[in-house]
Structures are given as structure tokens and as C-alpha cells.
Amino acid sequence: MTGLPFAAGPPLTPDADDARRDVLRELTKPEYVAAQPSWLDRAAQAFWDWLGSIRFGGTEGAPAVALIVLLAVVVVVVVVVLLVYGVPRLNRRSTRAPVLFGDDDARDSEAMRTAARAAAARGDLTLAVAEAFRAIARGLDERGDVAVSPGTTANDVARRAGDVFPDLRGGFAEAAAAFDGVRYLDRPGTDDAYRAVADLDRRVTASRWVDA
Numbered sequence: 001m002t003g004l005p006f007a008a009g010p011p012l013t014p015d016a017d018d019a020r021r022d023v024l025r026e027l028t029k030p031e032y033v034a035a036q037p038s039w040l041d042r043a044a045q046a047f048w049d050w051l052g053s054i055r056f057g058g059t060e061g062a063p064a065v066a067l068i069v070l071l072a073v074v075v076v077v078v079v080v081v082l083l084v085y086g087v088p089r090l091n092r093r094s095t096r097a098p099v100l101f102g103d104d105d106a107r108d109s110e111a112m113r114t115a116a117r118a119a120a121a122r123g124d125l126t127l128a129v130a131e132a133f134r135a136i137a138r139g140l141d142e143r144g145d146v147a148v149s150p151g152t153t154a155n156d157v158a159r160r161a162g163d164v165f166p167d168l169r170g171g172f173a174e175a176a177a178a179f180d181g182v183r184y185l186d187r188p189g190t191d192d193a194y195r196a197v198a199d200l201d202r203r204v205t206a207s208r209w210v211d212a
Contacts, residue, residue, distance in 0.1 A: 099150040100134060101183070109139035116198065125189035126182045132197040133179035136161075136172075139205060154179045165207065171200045 098106040107115075116131035137157045140146040146160040158176035162169030175197045181187035 100137060100148065101152075101154060101179075105134070107138070109135045109142055112138055113198075113201065116194070120191075120194050120198075125191055125194050126187075127189070128194045129178050129182045129189040129197055132194060132201060133175050136175065136197070136201045136204060139201065140164075154183075161204075165204060168200065168203060168207075171196070171203070175200050 098104055112131050112135035116128050116135060119125070119131055120128035133154065137146075137148055137152075137154070140157065140161055141148040145164045146157055148157060154176040158172035161172045165172070178189075178193040178197060182189045182193075
């Protein structure tokens with residue numbers, strides 16, 4: 001039988017090396033590269049796999065993730081509350097220091113106000129000014145507005161109170177100066193000084209009642 005000689009073509013079944021090259025060539029096409037997960041996808045999957053592996057006692061997987069999410073929500077709520085309302089002030093009525101401006105004095109603020117009024121009534125304005133300012137300091141400490149401890153000075157109280165009551169900052173500074181004058185500088189108290197300190201005490205107390 002005569003005719004054209006049979007021309008050998010490419011093998012119908014590629015060998016292993018050719019098949020590997022064909023697969024690699026196919027996977028490098030843009031549509032395959034775009035479909036591969038990014039580093040962010042891999043990181044997110046690793047994070048969720050880690051969450052799913054956490055155990056709380058005998059709880060693991062989805063329940064554990066739910067507990068973590070709930071805890072995160074609680075933390076966020078607490079942070080928001082603190083940002084909106086601030087850190088709650090501690091009630092110091094039962095823990096206040098008996099020492100006030102170097103003296104061992106366990107009286108409450110109302111007892112000091114009473115002593116200030118009595119001293120003013122009998123004309124002892126030096127003592128009246130001192131007692132009136134003590135009443136302010138003790139009242140601030142009782143309500144938790146300003147922490148007063150041994151070593152706290154009148155200026156310390158005035159500065160801290162001014163941060164709590166910015167509108168009264170000047171009054172606190174003047175009251176502290178009046179107290180230091182009669183307490184340490186042997187200056188006589190005056191009726192104007194006593195009335196100014198007593199009025200400041202009333203304004204602070206009234207302001208706290210309004211806030212409450």
C-alpha cells in the first residue's frame with residue numbers, strides 16, 4: 001500500500017514534567033492569581049481558627065467565641081460609660097483621715113460649721129475663718145470631691161477643689177489664703193473674710209445637692 005508517510009505528532013499523553021509545566025502555566029494566569037487568598041484573608045482565617053480553638057472549661061468552638069464576643073461587648077460598654085460619666089468618686093465618709101491641716105480633728109463638716117458660727121457670734125473672727133475653711137475641706141472629703149490626707153495643705157485643697165468646681169476656683173484660692181493668714185501668719189480674722197468663706201461653703205454644698 002502506497003501513500004504519504006505517517007507524520008508523528010505530539011504525544012497524546014504528556015509525561016510528568018510536561019504535565020507539571022502545563023499546570024504551573026495555567027495557575028499563573030491572571031484569573032487564578034486573583035482568586036488566591038490574600039495575606040489579609042489568611043491572617044483573618046488564622047485568627048478565627050485560634051478563636052475557635054479556645055476552651056473555657058469544657059466549652060470550645062462556637063460557644064467559646066460567643067463568650068469572647070460577649071466579654072468584648074462588656075469591656076466596650078464599661079469604657080464608654082467611663083468616658084461619658086467619668087470615674088465614680090469614692091465615698092470617703094467612713095475612711096476620712098482624722099488629721100486635717102496638721103491637727104488631729106475627727107469632727108464632721110457640720111460640727112465645724114457650727115463651731116465657726118459660734119466663734120463668729122462671740123466675735124472670735126480668727127477662729128471663725130479657720131473653722132469655716134476646715135468645714136469646706138472636710139465637706140469636700142466627705143463627699144468624695146477632694147481627697148484630704150495628712151500633709152494636705154489649704155492650697156492643695158483649693159487647687160483640687162477648683163478642678164472640680166471651675167466656677168469657684170477664685171473663691172477657693174481666696175479662702176485658702178484667708179485660712180493660711182489666720183492659721184500660720186498671725187493675721188486677725190475679719191468679718192468680710194469669714195462671710196466670704198462661709199458663703200463659699202454654702203455655694204459648694206448647694207452645688208452638690210443640685211448635682212445629686
